[in-house]
Amino acid sequence: MPELPEVxxxxxxLAPHLVGRRITGVTLRRPDLRWPIPREIKKLLPQQEILAxxxxxxxxxxxxxxGSALLHLGMSGMLRVLPASTPVGAHDHxxxxxxxGRVLRFTxxxxxxxxxxxxxxxxxxxxxxxGPEPLTDDFDGHYLYELSRKRKAPVKTFLMDxxxxxxxxNIYAAEALFRAxxxxxxxxxxxxxxxxxxxxxxxxxxxxxxxxxxxxxLRDFLNADGAPGYFEQELFVYGREGEPCKTCGxxxxxxxxxxxxxxxxxxxxx
Ligand SMILES: [Zn+2]
Numbered sequence: 001m002p003e004l005p006e007v008x009x010x011x012x013x014l015a016p017h018l019v020g021r022r023i024t025g026v027t028l029r030r031p032d033l034r035w036p037i038p039r040e041i042k043k044l045l046p047q048q049e050i051l052a053x054x055x056x057x058x059x060x061x062x063x064x065x066x067g068s069a070l071l072h073l074g075m076s077g078m079l080r081v082l083p084a085s086t087p088v089g090a091h092d093h094x095x096x097x098x099x100x101g102r103v104l105r106f107t108x109x110x111x112x113x114x115x116x117x118x119x120x121x122x123x124x125x126x127x128x129x130x131g132p133e134p135l136t137d138d139f140d141g142h143y144l145y146e147l148s149r150k151r152k153a154p155v156k157t158f159l160m161d162x163x164x165x166x167x168x169x170n171i172y173a174a175e176a177l178f179r180a181x182x183x184x185x186x187x188x189x190x191x192x193x194x195x196x197x198x199x200x201x202x203x204x205x206x207x208x209x210x211x212x213x214x215x216x217x218l219r220d221f222l223n224a225d226g227a228p229g230y231f232e233q234e235l236f237v238y239g240r241e242g243e244p245c246k247t248c249g250x251x252x253x254x255x256x257x258x259x260x261x262x263x264x265x266x267x268x269x270x
Pocket of ligand 1: 245246247248249250265266267268269
């Protein structure tokens with residue numbers, strides 16, 4: 001599943017091919033993805049210039065004057081800029097034809113992705129109530145500390161709550177907690193301000209690293225294949241239950257938290 005770094009990498013790869021381009025047509029090969037595609041997409045996008053490509057949480061927003069096309073990649077979605085003559089495959093559901101002779105093509109075999117519409121001056125309900133972006137100054141140790149008081153949830157579940165902070169998926173939560181030395185099972189309300197400072201910094205460092213990695217694999221976005229930003233050999237705990245801790249050598253513990261597989265070191269993380 002694409003996580004925040006892959007979505008940000010996608011955004012950075014797409015933007016130079018889209019911003020300033022005019023959309024000459026929209027082809028919808030089915031009426032819905034995860035949800036019905038609103039009629040505004042077909043009606044309002046043609047002849048509009050793309051003003052910006054933005055990201056909020058794991059959503060991409062293509063800004064035009066009347067509003068934004070809101071895209072989510074779901075489990076298996078992929079966005080590519082291709083020559084307009086590229087043959088259409090079975091899972092190529094949407095094309096936005098550009099005045100550059102290329103198309104922005106949305107491919108999604110499992111159709112958990114979506115294409116929605118947000119009118120200018122409004123916030124789509126899916127974006128309302130989201131916490132801050134992890135890579136902005138709004139997200140830091142003080143913020144986590146203040147919000148976590150009296151919280152009974154495990155700190156990992158708290159960190160993955162999109163209302164607290166967006167885009168910290170299972171891999172990144174597990175790795176950040178290891179780096180900060182905090183056991184994922186510890187109750188969020190019992191973590192000190194200082195330790196939340198370390199955790200917030202670990203989240204930022206790990207996401208920024210993954211975005212840079214994604215960037216380096218993206219030499220030519222026209223051939224991008226959605227390679228994930230994080231390499232398996234860089235993981236300290238995610239997916240490594242029962243294997244030795246890379247720091248102390250002890251066997252990593254494993255459990256399910258909030259219905260997500262979780263591994264951690266009982267010695268390095270308290
Ligand atoms: Zn250890």
